[in-house]
Amino acid sequence: MSALAWIAMGSLTAWGWLLLGQGLFWRTDQRLPHCGVSEQPHRDVPAQWPDVAVVVPARDEAEVLPLSLPSLLAQDYPGRAEIVLVDDNSTDGTGDLARSLAGRHWGLPLRVVTPGEPEHGWTGKLWALRHGMAVARTGEPEYLLLTDADIAHEPDSLRSLVSAARTGDLDLVSQMARLRVASGWERLVVPAFVYFFSQLYPFRWVNRPGGRTAAAAGGCVLLRTETAARADVPHSIRHAVIDDVSLARAVRRAGGRIWLGLADRVDSVRPYPRLADLWRMVSRSAYAQLRHSPPLLAGTVAGLALVYLAPPAALCAGLWAHDPAAAWAGGLAWAVMTGTYLPMLRYYRQPPLLALTLPFTAVLYLLMTVDSAVQHYRGRGAAWKGRTYARPETAPDQ
Template sequence: MRHVLTWTAVVPLASLAAWVWLLLGQGFFWRTDVRLPPVPAGGEPVDWPSVAVVVPARDEAEVLPLTLPTLLAQDYPGHAHILLVDDGSGDGTGALARELADRAPDGPPLTVLRPGEPEPGWTGKLWAVRHGIAHARSGTAEPELLLLTDADIAHEPDSLRRLVRGALAQRLDLVSQMARLRVRTGWERLIVPAFVYFFSQLYPFRWVNSPRARTAAAAGGCVLLRTQAAVRAGVPDSIRDAVIDDVTLGRAVKRSGGRIWLGLADGVSSVRPYVGLGPLWRMVSRSAYAQLLNNPVLLVATVLGLLVVYVVPPVWACAGSPVGGAAWLLMALSYVPTLRYYGQPLWRAPLLPVTAVLYLAMTVDSAVQHYQGRGAAWKGRTYS
């Protein structure tokens, strides 16, 4: 009996200690105030650098009418050129892009590229990015900056202008904004805010942005990159097989001596719909095990950690443990800023353990798919 009492006391104490440490010692990951700073009056550059906007796109005809016009409508004083790389689409993505560009004759020029199937060892997205960058650099005037943005990302008219100002003002080599994902359906409201919360827990933005910290990451939907920084880091060739390409890109640039910045977006959003649990499940499970380096030991440690940190507090609290209740309260409070960022009601904060269990199941399923040879499947391609 004494052994059982000791065990029931130690487990919730471990959960509470974990939450105290997470709140205070994990880079204040739960805060949502890491945004591009406003530029003071008179702080804009005299000469705006040229920008090549590279958009890898594979079967994106559904979302392109909502996103490409926002790039064609950018209020950017310098020269910008949009390169849409049609990665083997079968739905007329390339033709639709040209049609949308014809409707916006005053926008930046658009070029549609078709690089063909990726060579062995390349993921499709990075193969498309490689061809977009190569084409941008092949002209007589190499662009100073590269904007890598996904085909499902919509930009406010001043998005590019604000990104460039932030990069120049802080002398950054990479500026990345985590696009605001769609939260309209019930499943999106349950899972999407937690996706951003967990990402920032793994890669605290303040650590990413500190030159003294080793933590590095980026958000692949919106990355502004100096061309010379890309050359110095050897990207995308040096990361050609990366399934989690945005995090790997951030690491490559930071390791090569570049200064990087990652924050939440105000004028950049994803329009991709996730109707039902299935698409959201696939979004997470296709790369979750790769995040753990496809390592079964890390998988077991992650499962145990998630159980102790997210499941134990509500279970013990419902059993009458005040320590478990305190841990659950800290967990819910840490989730409140993310819910506010997404405009969600605060009563969802105590439901974070439910979402964590779903993410745990997605991670385990990702490992199962990996060992069945179906890991990292995306739009008809599977990567080892």
């Protein structure tokens, strides 16, 4: 066989493994059951609903807060719950807006607190969570719901999370919020973002009791307070850029049971209308995911090229050069790739033909990852919300 055919066969072999041996990552059926009021008699629900504190770190979130905070205030939760919003030194009136929204929307009680600037060694979000969790613990809640300021929840969201945690004896329950897909770039990049994440951290492996894979989605995490203290979070992960994965690993190391799935009733309202917005979202933490390792970066670039770029290249080149082995292997690998992407596109309610663009999207992610490394070595590191971490650290086991 030609060299091109061998490359295509290598890609096809890789896709065979990804299809069957990577925790069925491409399936989208790891989800919490709907726990609406009308369905309660038909579901296993706690006999007594525990106290919960909702902690919301917010830095310059005045644009999205009117779309998200009212959904938290309106939570239909049978137990006692309160919201602690941490106004992380905002300059756009986030704290005042939150108080105003609480005054206009009756519901859960809201406290707005403000930490100082982060101490050395802390990333901004984890510093805000540290302060918010400390305030929340004064009420001795059994659970903490850590949710971002751009996340909107359906009225039964908290009820569903707590029900899953209690009935499943889980220490951490996390849902990956459905991200916005309105602009053309969002349609191209966002479903692939979740697809790649689930490929790295197959949800079935995460949810397997005693498994080694640990991950969470930082926008929506229900955490048992006792387990948070035992895992010493957020202090033990204070330097983590990828804080959600680090949190899940800390909980698992402390003996906690975790669950991660896709959300049906939890949505991100933050817009990413331009490619530049999406680029910043991915590149700010991509190199941290690779432990700031040049060999891992080189391996990732080579792997992305083999798995995502080789199939269409081999198909086209094989047809042009009359190399049937290369064309056949490349075409079959591309077909498997396309088929594994279809469930995620269906989850995001996008047209199936968009699956054919996955190789192009993979090129974008490859370039974002390389750019993340370049920014790191230029000393800019992970920049977010006006803060730059020149040499960001990851959790000890990342």
